[in-house]
Amino acid sequence: MADEELRDPLATAPGMSSGGPLPPHDLAASLPLVTAGGTGGAAGALDESVGRIRREQLRLLLRSAPFIVGLVLLLWWVVCAIFGRFFVPYNPVNGNLIQFNLAPSGAHWFGTDSLGRDVLSRVIVGAREILIVALLATVLGAAVGTALGLVMGYFRGLVDNVVGRIVDAVLSLPIVIVAFMFLVAVGPSTQTLILVIGLVFALIIARTVRTAVLQERDMDYIAAARLRDESAAHIMFVEILPNVAGPILVEFTVRLGYAIFTVATLSFLGFGIQPPTPDWGTDIANSYQYLAAGYWWETLFPALAIASLVVAINLVGDSIEAVVIR
Amino acid sequence: MTGYLLRRLGLTVLTLILLSLIIFLAGQVLPGNPGRAILGPFAAQSAVEALNHTLGVDRPLAVQYWSWVSGIVHGDLGTSYQFRAPVSSFLFPALGRSLKLAAVAFVLVVPLSIVGGVAAALNRGRLVDRVISVTGLSLSTTPEFVSGVVLIVVFAIGLKWLPVTASAPPGSAFPTQLRYLILPAIPLVLILFGYIARMARAGTIEALDSDYVRTATLKGLPRSVVIRRHVLRNSLLPTITVIATQVGYLIGGLVIVETLFNYPGLGRLIFTAATDKDFPMLEAGVLAIGIVYLLATLVADVLYTVLNPRIRLQAAD
Numbered sequence: 001m002a003d004e005e006l007r008d009p010l011a012t013a014p015g016m017s018s019g020g021p022l023p024p025h026d027l028a029a030s031l032p033l034v035t036a037g038g039t040g041g042a043a044g045a046l047d048e049s050v051g052r053i054r055r056e057q058l059r060l061l062l063r064s065a066p067f068i069v070g071l072v073l074l075l076w077w078v079v080c081a082i083f084g085r086f087f088v089p090y091n092p093v094n095g096n097l098i099q100f101n102l103a104p105s106g107a108h109w110f111g112t113d114s115l116g117r118d119v120l121s122r123v124i125v126g127a128r129e130i131l132i133v134a135l136l137a138t139v140l141g142a143a144v145g146t147a148l149g150l151v152m153g154y155f156r157g158l159v160d161n162v163v164g165r166i167v168d169a170v171l172s173l174p175i176v177i178v179a180f181m182f183l184v185a186v187g188p189s190t191q192t193l194i195l196v197i198g199l200v201f202a203l204i205i206a207r208t209v210r211t212a213v214l215q216e217r218d219m220d221y222i223a224a225a226r227l228r229d230e231s232a233a234h235i236m237f238v239e240i241l242p243n244v245a246g247p248i249l250v251e252f253t254v255r256l257g258y259a260i261f262t263v264a265t266l267s268f269l270g271f272g273i274q275p276p277t278p279d280w281g282t283d284i285a286n287s288y289q290y291l292a293a294g295y296w297w298e299t300l301f302p303a304l305a306i307a308s309l310v311v312a313i314n315l316v317g318d319s320i321e322a323v324v325i326r
Numbered sequence: 327m328t329g330y331l332l333r334r335l336g337l338t339v340l341t342l343i344l345l346s347l348i349i350f351l352a353g354q355v356l357p358g359n360p361g362r363a364i365l366g367p368f369a370a371q372s373a374v375e376a377l378n379h380t381l382g383v384d385r386p387l388a389v390q391y392w393s394w395v396s397g398i399v400h401g402d403l404g405t406s407y408q409f410r411a412p413v414s415s416f417l418f419p420a421l422g423r424s425l426k427l428a429a430v431a432f433v434l435v436v437p438l439s440i441v442g443g444v445a446a447a448l449n450r451g452r453l454v455d456r457v458i459s460v461t462g463l464s465l466s467t468t469p470e471f472v473s474g475v476v477l478i479v480v481f482a483i484g485l486k487w488l489p490v491t492a493s494a495p496p497g498s499a500f501p502t503q504l505r506y507l508i509l510p511a512i513p514l515v516l517i518l519f520g521y522i523a524r525m526a527r528a529g530t531i532e533a534l535d536s537d538y539v540r541t542a543t544l545k546g547l548p549r550s551v552v553i554r555r556h557v558l559r560n561s562l563l564p565t566i567t568v569i570a571t572q573v574g575y576l577i578g579g580l581v582i583v584e585t586l587f588n589y590p591g592l593g594r595l596i597f598t599a600a601t602d603k604d605f606p607m608l609e610a611g612v613l614a615i616g617i618v619y620l621l622a623t624l625v626a627d628v629l630y631t632v633l634n635p636r637i638r639l640q641a642a643d
Contacts, residue, residue: 066460165340165341165344166344166348168341168344169341169342169344169345169347169348170345170348172341172345172574172616172619172620172623173345173574173578173612173615173616173619174574174575174577174578174579174615176578176581176582177578177581177596177612177615180581180596180600181349181352181353181600181608181612182352182356184352184600184603184608185352185353185356185357185605186356186357257467258467261467261468261469264469264471264472265469265470265471265582268469268471268582268585269581269582269585269597269600270601271600281471284471284472284475288471288475288478288586291475291478291479291482291483291490292483292490294483296479296483296484299475299479300475300476300479303471303472303475303476304476306468306469306472307468307472307473307476310464310467310468310469310472311464311467311468313467314463314464314467315460315463315464318463
């Protein structure tokens with residue numbers, strides 16, 4: 001319920017990304033859609049995102065400082081994830097056991113950890129697994145959740161009620177706890193991590209998609225499609241889906257941020273990404289007990305890495321939301 | 327109104343039953359063979375079977391579920407695999423300590439985020455608004471252990487203002503205990519600030535744009551009176567609901583904060599139970615979080631109904 005309210009266009013900060021009121025031509029462009037649709041912001045403005053992002057929207061995005069900052073940070077971590085292992089200064093997995101717990105210096109900018117591994121190298125390479133897992137989990141969640149939401153919203157009735165109750169029950173626990181419990185039960189691995197996070201996200205995304213579908217299903221174009229004797233699958237995936245693409249896109253970026261959050265947290269708890277794969281959360285879990293001994297660099301730099309990645313994704317996502325849903 | 331409340335209560339009970347099924351699935355169906363999990367891969371098969379029999383996990387699933395649920399209803403939360411003692415003797419003291427930590431976080435975050443959200447709304451589109459919004463968003467998406475680590479490095483190790491752990495020495499006075507709880511409470515405050523401030527801001531903006539506020543302004547009321555009497559009264563109502571739904575989140579975030587700060591609350595109980603594969607303890611702990619959340623949302627809904635005359639009158643029909 002809080003989630004739904006947060007999706008409320010009112011709840012998005014208008015001042016945050018556009019840097020001022022919309023140019024008049026943008027307003028005019030979205031106006032006919034809104035009146036034709038009669039549903040207001042979310043459904044109407046979203047016709048545009050279907051295949052072509054409008055040039056004005058893109059320009060609005062590129063003018064907003066939070067978007068640019070987020071994009072640059074995000075691209076940096078993507079580069080690290082893909083090419084990081086080619087430009088790391090040291091071997092991130094096998095350290096020099098004699099040079100352990102070294103403070104940051106010219107040779108090791110971020111110092112070394114308790115196994116003599118270069119922290120900077122591990123921070124760079126650590127972007128890889130978390131981004132892969134989070135992205136795949138979000139894609140899985142968006143795909144399953146969209147299908148589920150379309151079915152729930154279009155057919156209503158029993159399916160909608162049953163799935164709706166289950167969603168309520170699952171969401172009465174924090175996502176991290178649900179994922180944690182299932183990972184403890186089946187044992188952690190990259191595949192289960194993706195599966196568990198993806199499926200929990202699917203439930204949340206399904207709820208958002210369902211709400212969007214409910215606004216669409218009584219419109220004339222649906223009635224027309226029914227009169228043409230189109231199949232339910234055709235109506236759901238060909239007629240309705242393009243019109244709810246906007247909320248799905250926004251939901252995708254929001255969930256991607258949460259996926260990073262969740263993967264990092266689960267790794268910190270020891271049930272996420274498993275060693276020896278370099279990972280920020282795992283590194284923090286292994287080093288935070290040495291904080292009191294003064295070896296702060298082993299924990300602080302991976303922490304800052306996580307923070308910068310999550311913030312970057314949310315700055316980008318929030319800017320897109322502010323431009324797309326309006 | 328009574329009808330509405332009864333319906334609402336029924337819904338909560340239904341959700342609770344579903345929740346218990348999900349937890350049962352994760353705690354007793356998916357792990358497969360608890361005896362094997364506890365004794366390890368090299369134990370004799372006969373020993374595993376004997377342990378499974380002692381634990382009662384060789385019975386049919388329906389029987390297991392029934393005995394688990396009826397036990398809970400009668401106040402028996404099961405027996406810990408790890409400690410061979412009733413779960414409740416660990417769970418309730420831990421829950422009490424967690425609520426203490428959560429209360430400290432709550433007392434800090436509620437006024438802070440409401441003031442932040444309202445300030446952002448009153449300065450809509452200006453720098454103050456943008457700073458509060460972007461900061462809130464960034465903080466609410468930064469994992470608790472990340473902000474926790476940064477806070478420890480800066481305030482406990484760098485500046486040495488606050489202790490690194492959360493547990494005060496036994497028998498210390500209330501102010502000392504409180505001092506130990508401040509640092510662990512801050513990551514929770516940071517996570518929640520964004521959500522609550524966002525809702526407070528949205529509610530305030532909606533009220534500011536309404537006809538009755540325009541009327542109040544046009545009839546010449548001073549701005550401070552308009553804001554106090556017409557804007558805030560209406561804008562803070564939805565915020566109450568959000569705050570209550572965040573109680574569950576707060577309790578969930580405790581798993582991470584309590585692990586990081588080594589605080590013996592419900593969160594650390596769940597974490598330890600998970601690493602020890604102590605499923606009865608894990609199930610009871612997670613169920614406790616779910617119940618706290620459901621109770622909090624129930625209270626929020628009731629409060630919302632009682633405070634909002636429109637809904638109160640509608641529900642009376």
